[in-house]
Amino acid sequence: MPDTAPSRPATPWSPPAPAAPARTPRERRRTGAEIWIVLGLSLGQSAVYALVNIVARLTAETSLxxxxxxxxxxxxxxxxxxxTYQLLGIGFALVPVVLAIYLLSARGPGTLRRIGFDAARPGRDTAWGVALAAAIGLPGLAFYALGRALGITVSVQASALDAHWWTVPVLILxxxxxxxxxxxxxxxxxxxxxxxxxWTRLKIIATSALLxxxxxxxxxxxxxxxxxxxGILFAWFYTSRWGRHRVLxxxxxxxxxxxxxxxxxxLVPAEWRAGLGIT
Structure with a gap:
């Protein structure tokens, strides 16, 4: 069974200590199987489809x-x-998130606090979130433009929804x-x-980033x-003294x-989108 040892109490200035690692071979196998099941229902499944998709793209007659x-x-x-379809898609996509949190709760009470998915530090969490978005956003746009110039990135259309009263709320959701x-x-x-x-911190960061x-x-x-x-930046931040194991x-x-x-x-001018290769 998954380890149910509770974590040590944390101060406001330190991350919660993780639960004791799985000790027996059976516990380790169950934890490993649990990870594969969660990923198979969510991002792992998307990764497999994306891998097949890129093979199809690279072997197509049309260049990338x-x-x-x-x-x-x-x-x-x-x-x-x-x-209706948009809302259903969003709702069902969140089920694996609920499952992941539920499974983590087997480690003991205080799951949301342990992963920093609570409202204990709204101001600090928001400030860090905006700072991280700024750190990733502009370089990411430049990297996309470079990828288009090198021919290793497809043209991405961020939204193909028709204009309705609900379009912007759905995009935000x-x-x-x-x-x-x-x-x-x-x-x-x-x-x-x-x-x-x-696992070591380096292995965890590398796995999260590659996923x-x-x-x-x-x-x-x-x-x-x-x-x-x-992925490297986000996983490093989560496990750092600044991130303090807070996912929010x-x-x-x-x-x-x-x-x-x-x-x-x-809102981006059409000529800018054309220059970036965004259709």
Whole structure:
């Protein structure tokens, strides 16, 4: 069974200590199986599809630079049905997040506090989130432009939703969904559970970063590399003296980045988008 030893109490200035690692071979096997199940239902599944997708792209007659990827596509020409599909997609995508938190709760009470997914430090968490978004946002845009110039990144359309009263709220919810799924699972859950397996910090950061890069492969080699860098920064921050095992700043940062990308997409002048290769 998963380790149920409670973590030591933490002061406001130090991260909660992780639960004792799984000790017996059976506990380690169950923890490993649990990780694979959670990933198989969420980001691991996306990574496999993205790997198949990039192989298909690279072996296609059309060059990678001339291909495109669409985010937040419309799912029905009927507005009310499109809205329904969008909300259902967002809702069901969050189920693995709930599952991951539920499984972490087997380690003892205070799960949300242990991974920093609570409202204990709203101001500090928000400030760190905005700072991380700024640190990633502009370099990320430059990296995307470089990838387009080198022909290793597809043209990305951030939103293909038709203009409705609900378009912007849905895009904001989609951004929040991405932030929750990726940061809670790829950083907080994966870090906590691999720590239970006795992994080193370096191995945890590398695994989290490679996972993040892998499920972005459908956008090309450039986004894979860019997201690996982002994954290194986010996983390092989470385990650092500044991050203090708090995932909320990462959720804020990711959500801000995606809101700017999704909602701000329509506000960018067409000639700028053309220059960046964004259709």
């Amino acid at each position: 630079a001339d291909q495109s990827a669409t985010l937040n596509a419309s799912r029905s020409p009927r507005p009310w049905l499109d809205l 989609a951004a929040l969904q991405n932030g929750l799924v990726e940061e809670v699972i790829a950083v907080a859950y994966l870090t906590e559970r691999t720590t239970d397996l006795g 993040r890069g892998s499920y972005h492969l459908y956008q090309g080699i450039g986004p894979f590399l860019g997201n690996v860098v982002m 700043p990462l959720v804020v940062a990711h959500t801000v980045l995606d809101v700017v990308a999704f909602v701000g997409y329509a």
